[in-house]
Amino acid sequence: MFGWEFPPHISGGLGTACYGLTKGLSVYNDLQIRFVIPKAFGDEDQSVIRITGANQVELGTKDRDYKAFLEKIQFVEINSNLIPYTDPDEYYRLVNQDKSGINQYIHTTFSGTIDFKGGYGGNLFQEIANYAIIASVLAAENDFDIIHAHDWLTYPAGIAAKQVSGKPLVIHVHATDFDRSGGNVNPGVYELELKGMHAADKIIAVSNLTRETIINKYGINPGKVVTVYNAVDPIDSDLSLSYENRIKDKIVTFLGRITMQKGPEYFIEVAHKVLQKMDNVRFVMAGSGDMMVKMIHRAASLRIMDKFHFTGFLKGEDVYRMFALSDVYVMPSVSEPFGISPLEALHSNVPVIISRQSGVSEILKYAIKVDFWDIHAMADAIYGILNYKALSEMFVKYGRKEVEEMRWENSARKVRQIYNTLIK
């Protein structure tokens, strides 16, 4: 399995989903997973799978015709400084750092191991290409039955491994560039995605929404694309209960990257609407991202900053603490292939309002669904949940039950079935 991130070093849902899925798959004793990430930090949970960092794989000690590999995976060598997948934190760090990395790569390549930074840095395409080289090496030296690649960064690796070994390739689409960019698709990324999808023997989409995108925007044969929904790990119930809400006001929460994809501006407009009618309510925007400054300006110009709070990026336990304090969780995403966070919110007994433009809305029944642009409906839903007790009680009572039934084991079973059809 190829993935770009793995807990605890994650920037979003991708790593969480990879972890959940591999854990779900670990119930099958006849199935061994080797999970390859660009850089292993050593503190990953290896109890159920074997983690390999691409940075640990030795190349130079073996006598090998790397040129042949390179020819095979020629297309990944895109000489470009594009920064396609911007994890905002990473991006800010990157801007302030020297760009000598490019040369370093060239020096270290073939000398033993390749150094990977991980994350989503400026030399991303170079890293992707290097990662693919490692993949082909691993594919040649190891015995395995299935190649499973998560998201576009690892598609070249998947393709390379398939070309070397001839084994079937499963591509797992957690998001497409149409989701991330809001329509301004990066041609470089699109090309990689397209190649991955064409090379794949089977494509797993995290929702029907994503499946439709794959079929319609990438022209893939519908028979090849299967939907397997994500799930959520039950959180420690002690953890969520141990925080007591000391604030009397009701709290409405947005949690996620503050980027165009997540629709933060709609949340602010909605807050403004609700605050005109209600006094005992506060809004929290948790997360960081390239639109954060703009959002602060907008909230200030609406004069709601006394009731509107920015927390910055939240990690680990803070996320659960935030949920524990919340009365409503809102996910106004413009385009969300799946969206695990509403499930986590429901796990913490928080009612959720989600946009119809999200994959998770296909499977959640006990949630209010609105179009992301419909701020009137969203404001009304927030007001309804905060003021009409029966509604929030119902969501908490049945919503929690509902998400508890969404287990990674179920997703894993479907993935296992797909494996079975490919191995034969």
Next chain:
Amino acid sequence: MRNLCLYFQVHQPFRFRRYRFFDIGNEHYYYDDYTNESILRKVADKCYLPANALMLNLIKRYPGKFRLAFSISGVAIDQFELYAPEVLESFRQLADTGSVEFLAETNAHSLVSLKDRNEFKEQVQLHVDKIKKYFRQSPKVFRNTELIYSDEIGAQVAEMGYEAMLTEGAKHILGWKSPNYLYCNAINPKLKILLKNFKLSDDIAFRFSDQGWSEYPLTVEKFVAWLNQIDKKEEIVNLFMDYETFGEHQWEGTGIFRFLEALPGEVLKHSDFVFVTPSEVAANLQPVAAVQVAYPISWADEERDLTAWLGNELQQEAFNKLYEQAWKLEQVKDPVLLKDWNYLQVSDHFYYMCTKFFSDGAVHSYFNPYQSPYDAFINYMNILSDFVIRLNALVPQTGIDKEKANLAHILEEKEKQIEKYKAEIERLSELINTSPGKFEEESDRIMNNGGAKKVRTRKAGASSGSGKKKAIEKKGEATGKKSRGK
């Protein structure tokens, strides 16, 4: 001679418009006129008008022999009046034939029978008044909203003086017994109970055009053959259904109208059944036993219970919050508020909040204006919140409410006064621009105190406040202008 009793339900709710929480306290109009009118017009053209024309035709073809009954909810009548008066006229023509009986129900097609005795009685009375007014009949037989029935409700209906009541021949109530007899209420045996034969009724209402049904297509010959197969001892077959079955649930293209047209002839010719109305059944037949219904039943869904309207927490909350207001309404005379109270009770609003269709996947989206039950609930609660605010203003109960009502009244008065002064200032400033001479005259008169009266008479009808105050005000205005002039 055996009896075939046809009864049709006619109902259309007033659907609410999208009512956001910002509207609470600001906007008191709750209805989606466009949707209501367009749906009613559509159903009138596809169902009510052609079906009524056909019924009239059949009654004329089989005079005295083809008989049937209707129950038209009060809200449906209101809508006919607003959007399709010709439908009312066609029902009136049916009433005039003497072969059609109209039944009593609750005016708002509401669930009030489950909650409030007095309100129940009042609503039935409202409906009966309407039936008398439009169809010149006073109903003797009662049918409750969605055929909801229990021993308790039956006893109340008997108390109101009705001879008979209609309900569902639910399997779990009847057990081995047949619906094809006349029964009576378990508490008050004077009230006769007619039970719907749901098998034969639903064959027409739901399965008629179902091509997956083993009996498809349903012909009148086949249907009459089924009637003939019924044990000769059984006395009555009650076919109860929505009137919208004809042309709306079952489109014209399915042949439903031709089926209806051919039915009376075939029944009268090839079976020993005759058509009767519910009150004739009650008069002619003897009840065979009491029917025991401890918990309310209805004609809805597989379960034949109330879960479609009151099955989940949202529905119960909305329902309870609504009827918490009932006692305040006794003191209300305002017709607009009373109308809203009526339309808030329409059972369909609760039906839209139903979540049980999640499980069987069958979405009951028929004319449902909402995308989800939560939408329906929030919208309803927003409207109810506004209604309660208006109600409390009219019927102040707590000290705060009284104070509020009082202050609101004072505010209103002051508003009016300010408006008046504004108009006066405007008039005077106009005067000063156009003819300063006249203005001088006027201001002198005002200062002389006697002028106030004249000002008042000149401003016809608009003023009734204290002339003196106004004069002082104007004086100030006048001097202001003058000094500026210098």
